[in-house]
Amino acid sequence: MQKVIEAISRQALLLGREQRQAALTALGLSGPGSRFLKDRQAWIAQNIDRDIRTARRRIDEGCAELALLLAEGGETATTPTGSxxxxxxxxxxxxxxxxxxxxxxxxxxxxxxxxxxxxxxxxxxxxxxxxxxxxxxxxxxxxxxxxxxxxxxxxxxxxxxxxxxxxxxxxxxxxxxxxxxxxxxxxxxxxxxxxxxxxxxxxxxxxxxxxxxxxxxxxxxxxxxxxxxxxxxxxxxxxxxxxxxxxxxxxxxxxxxxxxx
Missing domain, CATH: 2.60.40 (Immunoglobulin-like)
Known part of the structure; x- marks a missing residue:
C-alpha cells in the first residue's frame, strides 16, 4: 500500500497546484482527515476559494490526469526538478x-x-x-x-x-x-x-x-x-x-x- 501511495504522490507532482491538491485530497492523501468525500470536497472548495461545483471539476480534472500518468508512467515516471x-x-x-x-x-x-x-x-x-x-x-x-x-x-x-x-x-x-x-x-x-x-x-x-x-x-x-x-x-x-x-x-x-x- 505504501508503494502505491508513493507512486501516486510522485505522479501528482506533475499536476498543476489546484489539480494536485484536489486529486490528493479527494483520495484522502492530503487535506482534512475526514473519511467522507463530501467533507473533503467542501474543504477543497474553501481552500481554492471556489464553489463546490468547481471543486468537483478540479477533482475530476486532477484524477483524470493522475490516472493517465499512472497508467502510462508507472514506477518509471520522473520527479520534477529545477524551477x-x-x-x-x-x-x-x-x-x-x-x-x-x-x-x-x-x-x-x-x-x-x-x-x-x-x-x-x-x-x-x-x-x-x-x-x-x-x-x-x-x-x-x-x-x-x-x-x-x-x-x-x-x-x-x-x-x-x-x-x-x-x-x-x-x-x-x-x-x-x-x-x-x-x-x-x-x-x-x-x-x-x-x-x-x-x-x-x-x-x-x-x-x-x-x-x-x-x-x-x-x-x-x-x-x-x-x-x-x-x-x-x-x-x-x-x-x-x-x-x-x-x-x-x-x-x-x-x-x-x-x-x-
Whole structure:
C-alpha cells in the first residue's frame, strides 16, 4: 500500500497546484482527515476559494490526469526538478519549406514561487537543437507566453535565450508557450533531451515530397549515440509526415526521430 501511495504522490507532482491538491485530497492523501468525500470536497472548495461545483471539476480534472500518468508512467515516471518542468510539449517541424521551420507549443509548470524567467537555452536543446551552431544562428519568434530575452551564458560569449512571462508564475501554476524556430541548416534528426521532468512529447515532422530514404524512431538513447543507434524503422504517411509520441521522458536521454535523405 505504501508503494502505491508513493507512486501516486510522485505522479501528482506533475499536476498543476489546484489539480494536485484536489486529486490528493479527494483520495484522502492530503487535506482534512475526514473519511467522507463530501467533507473533503467542501474543504477543497474553501481552500481554492471556489464553489463546490468547481471543486468537483478540479477533482475530476486532477484524477483524470493522475490516472493517465499512472497508467502510462508507472514506477518509471520522473520527479520534477529545477524551477520548472514541462507537462506537455508539441512540435510541428516542416522540412518542405525554404528553411526548416518548427512550431513549438509547450505547457510548463512552475516549481518555485515567483518564477519570472524561463531558460530557453535549455528549451531549445530540449525541443531539438535545430541549428548546427549556437543560439545566434537560430531565429526564434514568440507567438504567445511572454517576452524573449537574449542572455550571456556565464563567462562565455555564447548567446542564450530566455523567456520572461507576462507575470511571475506561482508554484504549481501552468503556463502556455508558443514559439516559431527557424534556421538555415539543421542536423538530420530532431530530438527532445529534457533537463528535468517532461510528461509528454509529441512530434510531427513533415517531409512533403522530399521523402527520406529511411526514418528511425529514437527513444531513450544517449545523445552521443544519435547517429550510431539503429532505432525502430518508421514510414511516412500519404502527406509525407511522421508522427510520434512519448510519455514520461527521462532527463538527459534523447527522444525523437532520425532520417537519411
Amino acid at each position: 520548472w518542468h514541462t507537462e506537455r510539449m508539441r512540435v510541428l517541424l516542416a522540412l518542405d519549406q525554404p528553411r526548416p521551420e518548427a512550431f513549438v507549443f509547450r505547457r510548463v509548470v512552475a516549481c518555485n514561487e515567483s518564477l519570472d524567467e524561463l531558460d530557453l537555452a535549455t528549451t531549445l536543446t530540449a525541443s531539438g537543437q535545430l541549428a548546427v551552431h549556437g543560439a545566434d544562428d537560430v531565429n526564434v519568434d514568440v507567438f504567445a507566453g511572454g517576452t524573449l530575452l537574449r542572455t550571456r551564458n556565464g563567462s562565455s560569449k555564447q548567446t542564450g535565450l530566455a523567456l520572461r512571462p507576462p507575470e511571475p508564475l506561482r508554484r504549481g501554476q501552468k503556463h502556455e508557450i508558443a514559439l516559431r524556430v527557424r534556421t538555415a541548416e539543421m542536423l538530420p534528426h530532431y530530438v527532445c533531451v529534457p533537463k528535468s521532468a517532461c510528461a509528454e512529447f509529441t512530434l510531427t515532422v513533415r517531409f512533403g515530397t522530399r521523402t527520406p530514404r529511411t526514418v528511425a524512431l529514437l527513444e531513450k538513447v544517449f545523445q552521443n549515440d544519435l547517429r550510431s543507434v539503429t532505432g525502430t524503422p518508421l514510414e511516412t504517411d500519404a502527406a509525407g509526415e511522421v508522427h510520434v509520441r512519448f510519455r514520461n521522458l527521462q532527463p538527459e536521454f534523447a527522444y525523437g526521430i532520425r532520417w537519411d535523405q
